Amino acid sequence: MGFDVEEFDLPLExxxxxxxxxxxxxxxxxxxxxxxxxxxxxxxxxxxxTANYALHKPDVIAIIVNEGHEIASHGYFHSDFKTEHLKQSKLVLEDISGTEVMGFRMARMMPVDEAEIKMAGYTYNSSINPTWLPGRYNNFDKPRTWFYDQGVLQIPASVSPLIRFPLFWLSFHNLSLPLIKWMSSAAYRKDGYLNLYFHPWEFTNLHNKEKYGLPGYISKNSGEPFILRIKGFIEWAKSKGYEFSRTNDFASSVMKKQTVIETLAPVQ
Structure with a gap:
């Protein structure tokens, strides 16, 4: 499970x-x-x-780290991107967290140059939603499970098998939990893992249409109902025997397996 911690600039859209x-x-x-x-x-x-959030809330970053979670980069600002932000955000987050930052996720899952990701020193990138959503993603040509690009491990967000229905944050707001669990179970059986992502602002009440201007499909089940939904999903996943881990741990396990495979491969 991943959470994109950013300045809540969504109402500006x-x-x-x-x-x-x-x-x-x-x-x-x-x-x-x-x-x-x-x-x-x-x-x-x-x-x-985002580095911007971390610079203003280093106390929150300290709690995240002290409780054993991973800090990864979501860029420098949430609504502004320059190539140099890749390296800059990594350095800022490492300085504030006191941990190595291995991973990156582009704001709004937008495309990013993998060669630049590699040059900035990241081990993995989780910026692909391998599905099609009008006006947002068109990634049916991308693999739906992990792969390498420019030497960087790509860990796409999970989608269902066959039709690639996205198992992302909006699905958890608008679909019934039984349906989400059914699709998640199918994806887990197919892929051997799930990569789910959410945002902290979803866990607050977003129903004030006049103040935030958010459409109903975003504000639906926000706040306490969303907390209960994610709590129920975690309990269900545990009952299925699914193990939870940080993304860097998953990335490390994939890279170790890949190294073993390459070592055992016959010399041509």
């Missing part, structure tokens, strides 16, 4: 003005709810953070 302090506070409130949930479930996860 819908013509609403929200102060930077409130953007930080909403994301922080949601992150605290997530940490409480993970703590009670004894689950470790990955927090993809």
């Amino acid at each position: 819908y013509g609403r003005s929200i102060s930077f302090d409130e953007q930080l506070q909403i994301s922080t409130n949601g992150t605290n709810s997530i940490l409480k949930l993970l703590r009670s479930a004894n689950v470790k996860a990955t927090f993809f953070c």
Whole structure:
């Protein structure tokens, strides 16, 4: 499970003005709810953070690290990207967290140059949603499970087999939990793992249409109902025997297996 910790700038896309302090506070409130949930479930996860958020909330980053979770990069700013931000965000996050930052996820899962990801020093990239969503993603030509590109391990978000229905945050807001569990189980059987991602602001109440301007398919089941949904999903996954891990742990296991395969391969 991964959580994209960013300044809550989503209302700006819908013509609403929200102060930077409130953007930080909403994301922080949601992150605290997530940490409480993970703590009670004894689950470790990955927090993809913007450097901008970390610089303003180093105390939150310290809690995330102290509780055994991974810090990865979500860029420098959530709504502004320059190639140099790849390396800059990594250095800032490593300085604040005191940990090595191995992974990257581009804001809004937008395309990013893998050669630049490699040059910035990342081991893995989780910026692909391997499905098609109008106006957002068109990735049917990409593998739906992990692969390498430019020497960087790619870990796409999970989708269902065959039709590639996205098992991402919006699905957890709008579909019934039994349907989500059924598709997740199918993806797990097919792929051997799930890569799910969410945002802290989903764990806060977003129903104020006048203030945030968010459409119903985003605000639906936000706040406490979303906390309960994710709690129920975690309990279900544990009952199925699924093990939770940080993304860097998964990446390390994949790379070790790949090394063994290459070592055992016959010399041509």
